[in-house]
Amino acid sequence: MTEIKGGIIGCGDVTEVKSGPAFNKAPNSSLVAVMRRDAAKAEDYARRHQVPKWYSDVNELIHDPEVNAVYIATPPLQHEELTIKALAAGKPVYVEKPMALNSEAAKRMVSAAHQYNVKLSVAHYRRAQPLFLKIKSLIEEKIIGDIRFVDLKMLQPQKNDLIATVESNWRTNPEISGGGLFHDLAPHQLDLMLYYFGSIKSYHGIAVNQSGNQQVDDLVTGHILFENGVVFNGTWCFTVAEAQQADSCVIFGTRGKISFPMFGHQIKVTINGDDEKLDFLPLKHVEQPMIEKVVAYFLNEAENPCSGEEALKTMKLLDEFTHQKHE
Template identity: 65%
Template structure:
């Protein structure tokens, strides 16, 4: 292949700005077809984004002879099915996060990619954004010395606005999303932990529905011990008061501290009694740097920016945090 000609399965709200337009803005890449089960919405998307063809059935897009790579942006419930169909058709897949509903499903996807010998990449796109690459470099340079522990607080009110707006909020239905707002937002944070700190030795957590306002749990806590001895403690709660909202990812080392919001644009470095800030311009299309890397990977011009195996590591963490303890059952 000399050019990746993309087809999108699930051209919903997340693709309007975050990802969709970027496929036409990176080298050797173009968007040639989109699919959505609602035919009128698929047609409308194609017209507004100047996409040549649209479909209301995934199989038709997968079998489009011009489409040679597929981006799956449906709710997680359909990720495995469409990934397996695409891989069987010999077409490499870029699938949204979370990779799928649970670890068992993710392993089936990974095995299918290996069996069909077709490439599979997961959209943990923060790995390629300038802000998070800067954090990675600060850690590699040991600017804050040896890392001791990491603390995260993702506290949001009922009226939070961090996710795409949808008429039917499938994110609150565990059968479709895998487990509520935690499963929608935490993959970003957990993947950064894997990206920065490597292999996990053990993990555990507590997950509970305190408000009973919807079927999914609204509070999750998690603890991780990494193979390198780094300890992580995290808290996600989606029913705090508006004034108590917080988004803090804090890395403490032997010589200082790095903190930043995962859904923000500012890094704070504290060391030797001094404070330094790094501010980053918001990206127009947040997935564009990742899509550029994925395109290069599919064209055999670079490495996989986020493999199935790496994504499975964060799936395992989510499962370990949300597995019900006996005293909660």
């Protein structure tokens, strides 16, 4: 295989700008087919994005002989079934985060990748973005000394700019999403902590539905002790006053701190009270750096940028923080 000819399952909003066009911009890659259950919407997407083929049947896309890799961008409820179907057909898979409804489903996906000996990558795409790679290098260079602890806050009002919280929003239906907005946003943040700090020694959390307005938790706290001694504390609340909203992650070291948002474009390094600010340009297609790495991996030109095994660790954190138990 010398070129990736991708097919998207679930060509909804997330694929319009964030990811879909990147398959035509990445080297040795093109988008040749898309699928959505609503045939009219699938056809419209294909027309607007100049994609040669569209389907309303997932099996037709998976078994299209021209499609040699599959990107699954449906809500999490379908991730397990569709990933395993594509792997069984011998097609490498790039699947959106969260990887699945829960860690047990994620385990089955990992097992299927081994069973069929087909490649699986998960869309924890911040791993490949310049801002977050710079933070990783600052940590490794010990710019702020030895890391001691991390304090993360994601505080949003019920009506926020990050995600629309309308009644029809599948993200607040646990049967489709696995949980609430925590399950949609926290995978990015927790995956980065694993990427930065490595193996975990212990973890636990608290989750409550304080407002009672929906059937999901709207306040989650999580605590991680890493094997290297770094401690992580995270708070996610989606019912604060507008004036109290925050998107903040601060890494504290023995010489200073690194501060940054998860949905922003600036890093602030503070040493001895002096601040240095590092600005980054917004990315037009936020998943493009990751998709380029995934394409290279599928073509045997690079390592897996985020394996199923790595993403499974994040799923276990989500389950533990929200006390989800599975048979």
